[in-house]
Amino acid sequence: MANDIKTLNIAVIPGDGIGKEVTPVAQAVLEKASEGVVNFNYTNFELGAERYLRDGAILPDDELEEIKKQDAILLGAVGDPRIKAGILERGLLLKLRFALDQYVNLRPTKLYKGVTSPLANPGDIDFVVVREGTEGLYCGAGGAVRVGTPNEVATEVSINTAYGVERVVRYAFELAMKRKKHVTLVHKKNVLVNAGDMWQRIVDKVGEEYPEVTHDYLHIDATTIFLVSNPSRFDVILTDNLFGDIITDEAGAVVGGVGYSASGCINASNEYPSMFEPIHGSAPDIAGKGIANPTAAVLSTAMLLRHFGYDEIAERIDAAVEADIEELGSTQRSTEQVGKDILARL
Amino acid sequence: MANDIKTLNIAVIPGDGIGKEVTPVAQAVLEKASEGVVNFNYTNFELGAERYLRDGAILPDDELEEIKKQDAILLGAVGDPRIKAGILERGLLLKLRFALDQYVNLRPTKLYKGVTSPLANPGDIDFVVVREGTEGLYCGAGGAVRVGTPNEVATEVSINTAYGVERVVRYAFELAMKRKKHVTLVHKKNVLVNAGDMWQRIVDKVGEEYPEVTHDYLHIDATTIFLVSNPSRFDVILTDNLFGDIITDEAGAVVGGVGYSASGCINASNEYPSMFEPIHGSAPDIAGKGIANPTAAVLSTAMLLRHFGYDEIAERIDAAVEADIEELGSTQRSTEQVGKDILARL
Ligand SMILES: CC(C)[C@H](C(=O)O)[C@@H](O)C(=O)O
Ligand SMILES: CC(C)[C@H](C(=O)O)[C@@H](O)C(=O)O
Numbered sequence: 268m269a270n271d272i273k274t275l276n277i278a279v280i281p282g283d284g285i286g287k288e289v290t291p292v293a294q295a296v297l298e299k300a301s302e303g304v305v306n307f308n309y310t311n312f313e314l315g316a317e318r319y320l321r322d323g324a325i326l327p328d329d330e331l332e333e334i335k336k337q338d339a340i341l342l343g344a345v346g347d348p349r350i351k352a353g354i355l356e357r358g359l360l361l362k363l364r365f366a367l368d369q370y371v372n373l374r375p376t377k378l379y380k381g382v383t384s385p386l387a388n389p390g391d392i393d394f395v396v397v398r399e400g401t402e403g404l405y406c407g408a409g410g411a412v413r414v415g416t417p418n419e420v421a422t423e424v425s426i427n428t429a430y431g432v433e434r435v436v437r438y439a440f441e442l443a444m445k446r447k448k449h450v451t452l453v454h455k456k457n458v459l460v461n462a463g464d465m466w467q468r469i470v471d472k473v474g475e476e477y478p479e480v481t482h483d484y485l486h487i488d489a490t491t492i493f494l495v496s497n498p499s500r501f502d503v504i505l506t507d508n509l510f511g512d513i514i515t516d517e518a519g520a521v522v523g524g525v526g527y528s529a530s531g532c533i534n535a536s537n538e539y540p541s542m543f544e545p546i547h548g549s550a551p552d553i554a555g556k557g558i559a560n561p562t563a564a565v566l567s568t569a570m571l572l573r574h575f576g577y578d579e580i581a582e583r584i585d586a587a588v589e590a591d592i593e594e595l596g597s598t599q600r601s602t603e604q605v606g607k608d609i610l611a612r613l
Numbered sequence: 614m615a616n617d618i619k620t621l622n623i624a625v626i627p628g629d630g631i632g633k634e635v636t637p638v639a640q641a642v643l644e645k646a647s648e649g650v651v652n653f654n655y656t657n658f659e660l661g662a663e664r665y666l667r668d669g670a671i672l673p674d675d676e677l678e679e680i681k682k683q684d685a686i687l688l689g690a691v692g693d694p695r696i697k698a699g700i701l702e703r704g705l706l707l708k709l710r711f712a713l714d715q716y717v718n719l720r721p722t723k724l725y726k727g728v729t730s731p732l733a734n735p736g737d738i739d740f741v742v743v744r745e746g747t748e749g750l751y752c753g754a755g756g757a758v759r760v761g762t763p764n765e766v767a768t769e770v771s772i773n774t775a776y777g778v779e780r781v782v783r784y785a786f787e788l789a790m791k792r793k794k795h796v797t798l799v800h801k802k803n804v805l806v807n808a809g810d811m812w813q814r815i816v817d818k819v820g821e822e823y824p825e826v827t828h829d830y831l832h833i834d835a836t837t838i839f840l841v842s843n844p845s846r847f848d849v850i851l852t853d854n855l856f857g858d859i860i861t862d863e864a865g866a867v868v869g870g871v872g873y874s875a876s877g878c879i880n881a882s883n884e885y886p887s888m889f890e891p892i893h894g895s896a897p898d899i900a901g902k903g904i905a906n907p908t909a910a911v912l913s914t915a916m917l918l919r920h921f922g923y924d925e926i927a928e929r930i931d932a933a934v935e936a937d938i939e940e941l942g943s944t945q946r947s948t949e950q951v952g953k954d955i956l957a958r959l
Contacts, residue, residue: 404771
């Protein structure tokens with residue numbers, strides 16, 4: 268019997284601030300839920316602001332190579348106000364997404380019973396954003412001349428390829444088949460005509476292979492309206508890297524805060540490890556107090572399990588979290604206590 | 614006495630759909646409010662979808678030259694679902710903004726008494742978005758190769774200049790001086806490091822000249838959260854062309870719909886005419902029924918008057934609209950009736 272237990276090698280990057288507090292809770296839930304089915308072999312990587320401030324390292328090549336050998340990555344949160352914007356984001360987070368070709372950035376958005384939405388009439392919110400993760404304006408393909416002078420010019424270049432778009436479009440349609448069978452492409456094709464037109468053509472083409480799935484199109488600006496006025500209209504939102512960044516934060520807000528939102532950076536062809544993380548940041552203001560809510564980190568472990576086909580275990584975690592939020596979501600609890608409460612339901 | 618009456622030459626572009634219905638109401642309000650102080654000499658330009666469908670013309674050079682000679686432009690709305698996305702937007706709307714160097718896209722956002730916000734606790738919402746209007750991703754500087762093949766690559770290029778950024782930053786600080794003295798720069802400087810860094814440096818530099826004005830910074834994704842969770846934190850939001858497009862629609866949604874939002878595309882150095890328009894579109898679904906709400910179009914005339922220094926008349930229009938919304942905003946009225954009700958208050 269014991270031979271049937273599978274082992275997954277997990278790179279753990281707790282990161283900074285509350286990342287270090289919520290990640291152990293996530294690991295505990297992952298282990299307990301998977302008992303007898305999957306074992307986890309963790310390798311810790313000390314990456315993030317503290318490491319950078321200590322020895323200047325962001326993501327050394329040899330550590331990246333070690334990470335590549337793992338089956339998946341659990342990430343806490345990365346960031347520190349002492350560090351200039353862009354350094355850790357581009358050197359660590361985005362470097363991982365790009366180096367590991369994590370082309371699907373998956374962000375489920377759900378309004379849980381027991382959570383108060385800022386909307387007066389939120390309705391039944393349950394959609395998934397499929398955000399492209401390796402292209403667009405995130406390529407770092409900009410530049411600047413005459414920096415600091417009155418003649419400075421700074422550019423940012425969005426690179427989009429049919430190869431990169433088609434694979435994520437396909438993922439979105441596959442996902443829609445398992446859900447309410449509707450895909451909404453979000454772009455700004457009336458202005459960004461080159462990239463927008465390509466996205467639309469590829470969606471139309473791939474869509475023909477999924478006759479059961481309907482699809483529509485919304486401009487990014489109109490999308491921000493619908494997320495407030497009628498968020499239950501969405502099932503699968505498909506969009507590019509930057510637009511996905513923007514709408515998933517707004518989506519997190521309408522379901523009561525990013526504290527309940529997890530995210531997967533997925534290499535869906537499994538050449539490299541995928542990465543799972545809460546959407547929230549390192550929250551330096553509450554770090555060290557033991558009061559960070561580990562729910563989103565716990566939800567990210569369910570995404571990890573689903574990625575490896577352990578849907579049943581994932582569902583048990585989701586159900587435990589859902590019950591916990593419904594019953595105790597409005598109470599003030601320590602990080603540890605939320606962990607205990609969720610564990611007790613497994 | 615009559616000699617003291619000033620004349621303004623106004624290019625009127627009613628455009629399509631409800632644009633044609635709300636514009637005459639706006640003109641009537643403009644005239645009545647300005648009686649004895651300003652006369653308006655209107656020149657109509659038939660531009661928009663219908664013209665394009667009839668003779669293929671979008672914005673002929675000679676008409677653009679005529680428009681350039683006017684003092685300002687009143688625009689209704691442009692757009693028609695029969696026309697491919699991008700054609701009228703880039704050929705007419707954006708062409709006007711760029712050709713007339715309308716570098717300040719000014720979008721006041723206010724929650725009027727009598728309007729229901731979709732937020733449960735909206736608070737006191739009253740801010741202005743100062744959106745750059747002539748640069749960024751709106752330049753049309755992208756391209757594509759191997760279109761329609763699996764090897765297609767499409768790019769979009771955001772061009773940002775210190776010249777272009779500094780003038781709009783200065784405008785935002787000047788505006789803040791007349792308001793609550795706070796500017797929030799919105800960008801994505803942790804990813805778009807070239808442009809973001811330049812925007813931040815210029816804000817810091819110009820900010821030193823306005824010691825009474827405080828300023829802070831938010832990422833675009835975080836901004837979409839605050840617009841839902843705490844919109845009253847904003848006074849003047851300063852941002853680039855694309856981010857401004859996105860957040861003004863979300864902002865319009867949180868104050869109860871873009872039906873109450875007007876917009877000015879302003880050439881603040883007065884070399885070319887500025888353009889004033891409601892934020893809403895041509896709304897083909899309700900066009901021709903006489904039920905479009907002309908409020909946003911009317912508010913755009915107040916912006917026009919303010920642009921020429923007629924603050925007192927502008928305030929009378931704003932006050933009439935405010936009173937109208939507060940008292941009758943929740944009733945079903947025809948376009949004509951709303952116009953009459955507002956006129957009666959002047
Ligand atoms: C930290 C930042 C680089 C990142 C992004 O923009 O993708 C974050 O906002 C996110 O959404 O994961
Ligand atoms: C119609 C479109 C080109 C335009 C824009 O993106 O600027 C509109 O959305 C706006 O906000 O005025």
